[in-house]
Amino acid sequence: MKDAETINERLELVDANHKIRSLKENSAKVIGCFPLYPPLELFHSLGLAPVVLWGFKDSVKAVDSANRHIQGYACSVARHLVEFVLSDRDQVMDGLFMYNACDTLRNLPEILHCGLGETGRSLRIFKMHIPMAPEQQTRTSGYFSSRMLALINEIEQAFDVAFSLDKFRHSVALYRESRSLCKELESQVARGAMSYARYSRIIREGCFTAVEQHIELMKDVLKEKTPLPDESVSESGPAVIVSGILPPPFTLIDALENAGLRIAGNDIAAQRRSYAFTPDVVDDPCLYYQDFYLHHFPCPTLLFSGDKRIATIKNLVTATGAKGFVFIGEKFCENEYFEIPYLEKVLKESGIATLSLEISIDDDENSEGFFTRIEAFAELLKN
Amino acid sequence: MPEEQKEKTGHQKTGAGKRLSNIMLNDYMQLHQKAGNGAFVVWIAIVVPAELFSGFENVVYAVPESHAAMSAGKGVGPLQCEKAEGKGFSPDLCSYARIDLGTAFDGGKDSPTFGLPKPHLLVSDNNNCSLLVKWFDVYHREWGTPHFILDVPFCYESQKEQDLDYILLQFRDLIxxxxxxxxQRFxxxxxxxxxxYSAEAMMHWKRFLKTAAHRPSGLTVFDSFVQMAPFLTSRxxxxxxxxxxLLADETQECVAQGIFPVPNEKYRLLWDNIAPWHQLNKMSTRLAALNANIIAASYTYCMGSLEGEFDLYAYDGGDPLRYLARAQNFSxxxxxxxxxxxxxxxxxxxxxxxxVVFASNRSCKVYSIMQMDLLKRVTEKLDVPAVMIDVDHADARKYTEENAFLRIEALLELIDIKRNHSRAGFA
Structure with missing residues (x-):
């Protein structure tokens, strides 16, 4: 077991490239995946080290390379991702995987190909179409299986590996454990036993490290007897849910917690939406991932999940006793922004206060305006 | 120029141009009338194959994107956008969507067509853009209208057989x-x-567009932009x-008679993106004064073609559903x-x-985010000068004419420089 200080040091280190390089040093082939819900277990079972290319705000400080390839009205997720891949001069990744999620991201494979090509580099990019038609409308299982088998075949050929059901079962077990630990951490935050800031750092760590290491880290954290002295968590403050495609920047997380708000749950794509569900089926990767996507925690990027989203969020609010809902909007994320007016309306009708904040690429440096709004929101909830 | 020839030059409103207004008026009147008389009303995304609805006795369809384009062309785009923004929709969302939401939630007020009749079914299609699914989901939630999502895989290469079968499956489910x-029975x-009818219409559409090959061109892209409308409402x-x-015949006839929209055409340009609906007259007039003519657009030449192609994808008389599924990626x-x-x-x-004028359109990320690399490739591989201008296809508040023309004029200078180099024998 590592002591808290060591864990903290590790969590503060946010250079994603450095973290991914250490995976590579263990002689693993690294596959960078985007967006957030790739078939991680499958890649892991094939002997690859999957990393999730999301949330580079802390490790990518400028986007000069990206600016030569995509316009400034693309979201920060896309711009950071392009910058990260193009500035990876040592080619720490051996391949990329992407599936369909939004109108911006679907253009990225060829943009990355162009950008890498300018410096004589290339990277194999695997693409997969996840069916977005609702199951009650169209039986998508046949098409999905054909796409999944094609992906397995491509990976096998590209990396000279072979799929093994036993290894797949083992990988599923690891990711199941990892997701279970993520939920446990979230419940600690909800109880006020851990700060949301610390939880967010731990979850972020999972994007860029091996699942085995992430499990170890989370177990170590959960074994800690008491919260760290520097943590300012309110155990009795008003409970709120935070929602968005990215976690709030740490400056905002601090502002939320310093205002006495307790993050009782989250609807963050890179957090709860990613780990909320693991299928039971483990004997067939096609069936496993059909189940994985069809019963995934609703997300505006999974178009078929739209009908379940409102009810799921209302359930989350009820289950956690939240009094407020804080939407952290990623500027230019259309998938999220179409849903917000209706979501706010139904929450307000249920007596839940809402606060909508919009974050753009450089808003870490311009947070003062947000602080005032957060403090006012906290006052509202306390009264 | 001889006096006789002068009289024939300049932009002429053809019979097809006059007839267009009647068709559009008739289409929207019929839509409202039939809906009022109990027809089953479907709202569709622009690329949903509307021929499917002709298989039913009494099904009518409306295209919110087309209605939004018309609203922008008639100058009410910003007004409707502001209504949507007032309801909490972000100004960063697609301006078609904002116009449509603003119109719908205000009961059709200020719309050139009195809005659209309320739908019984929404049919979105994520192959043009996935945001359309989110846009239609708004109505699905607010009104409880069922929403059918056509899920069409993106094409990085020519359509795969498995993708075609998947599309066919969904067409059958939609029917x-x-x-x-x-x-009703199909x-x-x-x-x-x-x-x-649609396939034949596309054949004439391509004939019309090919009059651009003549020097000077038989058309301006602005003619083709407005003439797209009936393809969306009368498919x-x-x-x-x-x-x-009629459109193709008349345009060919004008070419034969020496009547051209920009008779002193010196610069032949291509437009890449959706039409700037709020600027059609202004932009065409100002370009013509510079002897420049945008004679083609990726937005218009894609109609009737397969992905990666320019020529017509003809219907061979086989399975019509399969033909539509194969052509589903046309845009x-x-x-x-x-x-x-x-x-x-x-x-x-x-x-x-x-x-080439690459119109970087903040309202249409799916069209725009890749243009920077496309521009590089066109200029480097094809040695064709190109510029990028900022537009928004339907929200005039996000367009600055002077900024756009500064770049367009720079493009014309680049073309002159290239020509001078060529004349001087530089490689």
Whole structure:
């Protein structure tokens, strides 16, 4: 077991490239995946080290390379991702995987190909179409299986590996454990036993490290007897849910917690939406991932999940006793922004206060305006 | 220029141009009338194959994107956008969506067509853009209207057989859904006839567009932008076929008679993106004064073609459903960069393009985010000068004419420099 200080040091280190390089040093082939819900277990079972290319705000400080390839009205997720891949001069990744999620991201494979090509580099990019038609409308299982088998075949050929059901079962077990630990951490935050800031750092760590290491880290954290002295968590403050495609920047997380708000749950794509569900089926990767996507925690990027989203969020609010809902909007994320007016309306009708904040690429440096709004929101909830 | 020839030059409103207004008026009147008389109303995304609805006795369809384009053209785009923004929708969302939401939630007020009749079914299609699914989901939630999502895989390369089968499966499910909801039976023969009309209409459309190959061009892109409208509101009808036949015939006749929209055409340009609906007259007039003519657009030459192609994809009389599924990716947005480049290269070479205007459109990320690399490829590989200007296709508040023309004029200078170099014998 590592002591808290060591864990903290590790969590503060946010250079994603450095973290991914250490995976590579263990002689693993690294596959960078985007967006957030790739078939991680499958890649892991094939002997690859999957990393999730999301949330580079802390490790990518400028986007000069990206600016030569995509316009400034693309979201920060896309711009950071392009910058990260193009500035990876040592080619720490051996391949990329992407599936369909939004109108911006679907253009990225060829943009990355162009950008890498300018410096004589290339990277194999695997693409997969996840069916977005609702199951009650169209039986998508046949098409999905054909796409999944094609992906397995491509990976096998590209990396000279072979799929093994036993290894797949083992990988599923690891990711199941990892997701279970993520939920446990979230419940600690909800109880006020851990700060949301610390939880967010731990979850972020999972994007860029091996699942085995992430499990170890989370177990170590959960074994800690008491919260760290520097943590300012309110155990009795008003409970709120935070929602968005990215976690709030740490400056905002601090502002939320310093205002006495307790993050009782989250609807963050890179957090709860990613780990909320693991299928039971483990004997067939096609069936496993059909189940994985069809019963995934609703997300505006999974178009078929739209009908379940409102009810799921209302359930989350009820289950956690939240009094407020804080939407952290990623500027230019259309998938999220179409849903917000209706979501706010139904929450307000249920007596839940809402606060909508919009974050753009450089808003870490311009947070003062947000602080005032957060403090006012906290006052509202306390009264 | 001889006096006799002078009289024939300049932009002439053809019979097809006058007839267009009547078709659009008639389409929207019929839509409202039939809906009022109990027709089953479907709202569709722009690329949903509307010929399917012709297979039913009493199903009518409306295209919110087309209505939004018309609203922008009539100058009410910003007004409707502001209404949507007032309801909490972000100003960063697509301006078509904002116009439509603003119109719908204000009961059709300020719309040039009195809005659209309320739908019984929403049919979105994510191959043009996935945001359309989110946009239609707004109505689905607010009104409880069922929402059918056509899920069409993006094309990084030519359509795969498995993707085609997947699309076919969904078309059949859509037919079944309408049968169940409307209580009407689908008639395959009516449907086949509609597909034949559309296919023939596309043949005439391509004939019309090819008049751009003449020097000077027989058309401006602004003519083709406005003439797209009936393809969206009258798909699968004889009226559409007749209209596009007349349009092509008349344009060819004008060319034969020496009547050209920009007679002193010196610069032949290509436009890449959705039409700037709020600027059609202004932009065409100002360009003509510079002897510049935008003679083609990826937005218009994609109609009737397969992904990566420029020429017509003809209907061979086989399974009409399969034909529509194969042609489902016709519009530009579902195409990857490689395919877009391929069709643009064909357009540039076949009709003689001097320069390309890439309209970077913040309301249409799916069309725009890849243009920077496409621009580089066009300039480097094809040696065709190009510039990028900022536009918003329907929200005039996000467009600055002077900024756009500063760049367009720079493009014309680049073309002159290239010509001078060429004359001087530089490589």
């Amino acid at each position: 079944h859904t309408i049968e169940t909801m409307s209580g 008639d395959p023969e009516r449907f086949r006839e509609a597909v034949q 699968g009808t004889k009226a559409l076929t007749d209209h596009y036949r 530009v947005c579902p195409h990857g960069l490689e395919l877009r480049y391929r069709s643009m290269q064909k357009a540039i070479e076949s009709i003689g393009i001097d320069g």
